[in-house]
Amino acid sequence: MGDPDRQSPTPPGRASDRFISVRNVAKRFGSFTAVDGVSLDIGKGELFALLGSSGCGKTTLLRMLAGFEQPSSGQIFIDGEDMAGIAPYHRPVNMMFQSYALFPHMTVEKNIGYGLKHERMAKSERDDRVAAMLDLVQLRDFARRHPHQLSGGQRQRVALARALAKQPKLLLLDEPLGALDKKLREQTQFEIANIQYETGITFVVVTHDQEEAMTLASRIAIMDRGAIRQLDTPKNVYEFPGSRFVASFIGSVNLFDGELVRIDGDFADVAVPDLGITLRALRRGDLRGKGRLTCAFRPEKVHMSRQKPDGMGNTIQGVVLDFGYFGKDSLYRIKMATQALVRVNATNDLRAGDDEIVATWEDEVYLSIDPKAIMIFEDEA
Structure with a gap:
């Protein structure tokens, strides 16, 4: 299926390549607003993800792209054409549902070719075309089998092949990997990304799974309460979240309230009572210094040692409350003198059989955080 490291052929965020344009779209169901004034552009050939928890509006937005729901206000353009009033079956769009919706009485090849029956x-x-789709998803040897004779991952690939058989300009995928176990999800993520790369079709994926969105997409729109809270590349939403909400939603993070002490060039000093220290952080953007201030840092960005490090700032002392061993890494919870807890991820990079670990229960340890690894957020409206 190709190289799993390849990404979408479209550079993310190219304003001149607006294959899909969503303009101030809102969707209301009575007094409830499911989608609240969303605007975004998606490039041709891009693999784009709508990410959020249940009820955030991502599936409603996907259904409006498909034509199953009509916007209460705003406009949707696909390939330059206004979709207002255009029925789903007249749109250059196909949709792959979470349930796969395969016909149990049909073979794999007949399932894939079903949508082509009414094509001229x-x-x-x-x-x-069916043979080409079977080759694309590597199921030629399974063409005569029925869905009940396939694994979950194979059924998922049949559904994907059927959705691609009509060669839509846009493929919408609603929680495409939700029915698969963790190991199979990881494998299938790369398969989907490579199929998208090979076909060049624009994919929009809806998911609540952060790892899935980060692995699949060239860009991610994080949704909350019907609005987009951040739209960026996977790396940027993780390393440079734009708000406390995004930082806490993506991955694991330590969050502490603080108060701005001073700004010193590119750095800011923030007093953090729960840690009993003033943290120095790299300043990104302007700080008003009013309202709630939050310091955030990822557990894997914290360096932990049993000896106090020399010449390192942002060093705090604590005691190992507990830890969990996960094979490739361990998660520690370190209790501060203030009783606050800091989570630390330590990579288990010692060879098999070595008994030495960074720390164990009730050990006193020192935690150091690079100022560049600390994020500062001001009060969110």
């Missing part, structure tokens, strides 16, 4: 093409052309 010769039978030989339809057969060639």
